[in-house]
Amino acid sequence: xxxxxxxxxxxxxxxxxxxxxxxxxxxxxxxxxxxxxxxxxxxxxxxxxxxxxxxxxxxxxxxxxxxxxxxxxxxxxxxxxxxxxxxxxxxxxxxxxxxxxxxxxxxxxxxxxxxxxxxxxxxxxxxxxxxxxxxxxxxxxxxxxxxxxxxxxxxxxxxxxxxxxxxxxxxxxxxxxxxxxxxxxxxxxxxxxxxxxxxxxxxxxxxxxxxxxxxxxxxxxxxxxxxxxxxxxxxxxxxxxxxxxxxxxxxxxxxxxxxxxxxxxxxxxxxxxxxxxxxxxxxxxxxxxxxxxxxxxxxxxx
Numbered sequence: 226x227x228x229x230x231x232x233x234x235x236x237x238x239x240x241x242x243x244x245x246x247x248x249x250x251x252x253x254x255x256x257x258x259x260x261x262x263x264x265x266x267x268x269x270x271x272x273x274x275x276x277x278x279x280x281x282x283x284x285x286x287x288x289x290x291x292x293x294x295x296x297x298x299x300x301x302x303x304x305x306x307x308x309x310x311x312x313x314x315x316x317x318x319x320x321x322x323x324x325x326x327x328x329x330x331x332x333x334x335x336x337x338x339x340x341x342x343x344x345x346x347x348x349x350x351x352x353x354x355x356x357x358x359x360x361x362x363x364x365x366x367x368x369x370x371x372x373x374x375x376x377x378x379x380x381x382x383x384x385x386x387x388x389x390x391x392x393x394x395x396x397x398x399x400x401x402x403x404x405x406x407x408x409x410x411x412x413x414x415x416x417x418x419x420x421x422x423x424x425x426x427x428x429x430x431x432x433x434x435x436x437x438x439x440x441x442x443x444x445x446x447x448x449x450x451x452x453x454x455x456x457x458x459x460x461x462x463x464x465x466x467x468x469x470x471x472x473x474x475x476x477x478x479x480x481x482x483x484x485x486x487x488x489x490x491x492x493x494x495x496x497x498x499x500x501x502x503x504x505x506x507x508x509x510x511x512x513x514x515x516x517x518x519x520x521x522x523x524x525x526x527x
Contacts, residue, residue, distance in 0.1 A: 226259050226270060229309065236308050246462035254301035271314055275322045278302060282323075293335070293466065296326040336475035336507050337465045342367055345454070348461040351421070355440075359453050361422040362437055366469050368415045370476030370494050373447045373469045375399050382432025384411070384419060395419065401495040409493060477505035 230252055237248045259270040261281050268277060282295055302320040309315045337345075346363055350356035365371055365379075378400045386395040388410075395411040411419055439445040451468055458467045465471075473494070480490045491502040 229270075229305075229314075230256055230259075232312070233305050233308055237304065241304070244459055244462060246464065250297060250464060251301040251304060254298050255305040258298070258302060271309065273306070273319050275319045278319055278323060291335075292326050292328045296328065297464070299323055299326055333466060334468075334471055334474045334505075335466070336478040337463070337467055337471060339479070341461075341463045341465050341467070342472075342475065344461040344463055345457050345467060348457040357422055358437060359457070361418055362450060363454060363457070363472070364415055364418050366472040367476060369397070369399075369409050369411075370473045370480075371399065372401075372473065372495075373450055375401055375495075376450070376469070377435070377437065377445055377447065379436040380432060381434050381436050384436060386411070386416070386419065386423075393417065399495065405495065407492065407495050474505045474507060477502065478507045481506045 233255060234248055234252045237243045237251055238245070243251070258278070258281055261284065262268050262270045262273060262277060265284070266277055266280065282298070285295060285298065299320065303318070303323075306315060306318040306320045310318050346360060346367070349360035349363070351360050362376065365376055366373075379397070383398040383400075384395065385397075388394050388396050393413055393416040395416055397409045397411055399407050399409055401407055435445065437445050439449065447469075454467055454469065454472075458465075477490055477494060480493070481487065487499050487502055487506070490506075491499045494502060494505065496502045
């Protein structure tokens, strides 16, 4: 079996050109299934049928593995058994007939870890103007919980760094949904990032020009923001799903874990009601129920 796994690793890296972290993940998952097949199912991995893989999936679900994890397992075994078919070891790929793993919205928007967030930020080359722009974009999404449309609507004049320079505090005017505006503070590391970003921007900084323009001064679109985040995640080896909306969920969850009141998080995110904010706070089921109970009591009183 070890020979097949080595061949699998070579196929993924040299033929499919997967990133090293993805290769290691897929090989480890194939190895985990092979171990389960031999020790629990009492079969050789080459004797696997679709029902055997489904049994492994049921075992993983019982252990509390996420649908995202199962999706990676399905992809790994799909590639692994496809290689065995191509090598003439199997007649058909048993993973080909597996039902697709559907990830619910709550899991799709699951916050990324702090380690993954910093790895994502470190994936940008801040020595170049474009790299500095992209780093600042992701910093705004992660540290302020902005919507993509809000991010792209920011003008240079919406950023004020003169609020309290000594304490490294500035402000950002956000143009939210329905024409509603809110002001957020830019502090500490994010303040330094904006200073550095303004320092790299060429030409005169017109107050009505986009803070984050595209190439050659053209409009930057939301799809490009999602794309640059996806590319950075791949470079950083971040396997968690990362999108601008996921970063917004990450912001809300981190604020709550820092004991920031839900009402304050609501204001920062530009929500109309705290019930909407609670959707973005990812905590245990027990703690989520406690949060919702406190919200309900507060709203009943008011």
